[in-house]
Amino acid sequence: MLVKDVMTRHPIMVPPEMSAAEAEHIMTENLIRHLPVVGDGKKLVGLVTRQRFALKPDTMASLNVWEITRYLSNLTVQKIMLSAKAGEVYSIDSNRTVEQAARVMTEHKIGCLPVLDDDVVVGILSEIDLLRSLQEMLGLPTRGVRVTMRMPNKKGQFAALTTALSQHNLGIMGIGSFPTPRQPGFYDMVLKIPEVSMEQVREILSQVPEQEIVDIHEE
């Protein structure tokens, strides 16, 4: 799963000369929280987020009503955006992996990454896109049994699990694994198995040696 498979293609983009008021309107109307700013040929110039519209109270305090109006009407996207030139925008290449993108986002605590191919914006990757890919990875839209197996960190454990399932002619439609919290040397694996009952899965998987069922759900 690469960034280009998960990102939203053809994002709404604005030029730097656009007034900030109009950009705000576009974001509100289309229910979006990030707006890439592009120059000629869709080259990334900057990024506008919701927070960028929060004007500093001390700037406003010294102005009267008329001056505020003038100030706002002269305020362009260029003035409020995070500038790419100044290195304020984190972006990612469309051929990187999703987890690398997630890492950039968690490291810098940011909500979105413009996706670039040679400086040209081809898409945008937001938290929402990552959350959607998490759902799809674990096979959410389809009904089935979701089971969490705990297994020691040894070779052959996953093979034992899939063999048990394949012997009963069952398939896996979603899968994920992570180190068991506070129990080093163990891994938890989440599987989504379609077209089967919970009891059947419990019966089959409890036979797998060295592994235990931590949690089982039907959804």
Place this chain on the structure above:
Amino acid sequence: MTRTNGKVPGGPVLSVEDLAVAYKIRGGEIEAVQDVTFDIQRGEAHGIVGESGCGKSTVTWAILNFLGANGYVKRGSIKFLGQELVGRSGEELRRLRGDQIAMVYQDPMQALNPSMRLGDQMKEVLTVHRGLSDKEAEKRCISMLERVYMPDAANVMHRFPHQISGGQQQRVVIAMALLNNPALLIMDEPTTALDVTVEAAVLDLIAELRRDFDTGILFISHNLGVVARVCNKVGVMYAGEMVEVALTEDIYKDPQHPYTQGLIRCVPKLGSDKASSTLYPIRGRVPPPNNRPPGCVYGPRCDYVRDHCREARPELRTLPNSVQVRCHYAEEIDPSQWQPSEDILPPKIRQNGDQEEYIIQVKDLKKYYEVQGSSLKDVIGMGEPRYVKAVENASFNVPKGKTLGIVGESGCGKSTLIKTIIGLEDSTSGEAQFLGLDITGDLTTRTEQLIQELQMVFQNPDSTMNPSYTVGQQIARPMLRFGTVPKNQVREEVVKLLNLMRLGANYFDRLPRQLSGGEKQRVGIARALASRPDLVLCDEPVSALDVSVQAAVLNLLLEVQAEYGTTMIFIAHDLSVVRFFSDYVAVMYLGQIMEIGPADAIYALPYHPYTEALLSAVPIPDPSAKQKRIRLEGSVPSAISPPSGCRFNTRCPRRHLLPDGGKICETETPPWQEDERGHRIFCHIPRETLLTFEPVIQTKERAV
């Protein structure tokens, strides 16, 4: 990855709301498009269908601001990626749309600059919009050409547009449109000018690109089958209004609006013939924009019209099954209970028995054209003469009162064959007899009486009628010329023909420019019939017409045939139409008849491999039908040096069935394999093997 539901984040790519487009004319203005509403999500293909003059193209022009000096958006809004396009200045629009909207039009030759190499034209897109270096641009262009499956992409970059085929030209146009990764692609009849096999390949390509690039596509077509193949949502337009918007499966399975139902009834289903099924044209025609009826615009043509429809204009409303429809009574209308009204009731087809008397007998007919070489030897007349073998060994017989349909890709020699028969060209060798008379020579060798018996209906009625002669004069001319009717009765006879064409005596003094396309074609048919011919040759008589007019003209031809017992040779590229209309069908490839026989035998097993490929390319207006996917590689070889052995061997997808990978196909001319019904197949593969193929098309009702 599948989308979990219809709601796509970021909003629609294009959202059109209550759009009305008006053109200013002398003394006021006319609203060509009214209250059109639809939106296109990322990666969605939205089709718009309707007869000509319904405002389909006007909608796209409004999006692109191509309305011309007198057109403007009167009401409503067009939002592209959340930003309003209406009311912006040209410069703002240019920046807003920039390189984000791309267009593909019907005729690829007009979209390409004939005097520039393809590579230079394509590179321009990248060097101008993106400021890429020439080398980088070239690299990207080549990879994009490979993406659209252009054979020998690097070489194509150095060619001029005329050096590649029509299908390849359209691929270049599509590749060019995609170079900037647009968010919206507008396609206005992109495959109408292409052959059915090429069309199928281009449609496959469009569907694939839509998935890969997540581009929203606005797809305009008059062909319901094409729309069924590419689009997931369809809007039906009638007289400038959107009358129904629904998912593709719903619209073909369960059309709600009477107009949509009418359109679907107009199209012959592949596999149906004139004896077992009938086409029902929609009566009347689309009202001109300055003379639309009050109330429901479709009212005058609707079979379910009530008083309320004439008074109140229906709104586009959403039914419980989320289909949007503009009809007061959509829930009450049940199309299965529909009965044709009398004025559109098609003629009863007389089966005039199996007459063994052949009206035309053709044996081993050949037509070669000599080509002038360009070398010095050729110029001084010393070179070896070379020939375009346009028709090779054509043999067929047509019984009296029957119809022979001829199908094949463009350049296969269909038109040359009938031109040779009618005498516009003389034949190179072979025999051809019409009622026992020899017709191998051209017109100068024929008697007037023979000329009178053979008449022709042409594809384009516009270019075959003298614009300054009235309808009456045009039809009367052959009568006077051949003296079939005494001079004082000519007018009477013309009126009789006009009535037969359902035109009426008041058309006598009209000029061609005062007629619609369908009416012109009827006049063309009347003119061909004026000399009371025994054989009428029809060269694509309905392909330039709208579906409802096409149904009416086909019915008319059937009626004429029943009335006068006329024999017809019918050329068309639409296989469903040929199947419907013909008793016998011949499939041609590169000047050679590949398969010939009774129509039902051609469309059922066993097929010639070429017929199989043709059938698998036909767009079917039924999204639930299963169709085998056979795409021919490469383009038709040159007729100057056709492949040896079987002419189809270079592209045949089935030759591997024969030993040695079909070596025999290259070395030996295939035999004619004939069955007891006269169904002949020109192929090395034994009939028994051909019989084991799966049927190409499987619908719920029957396999074709």
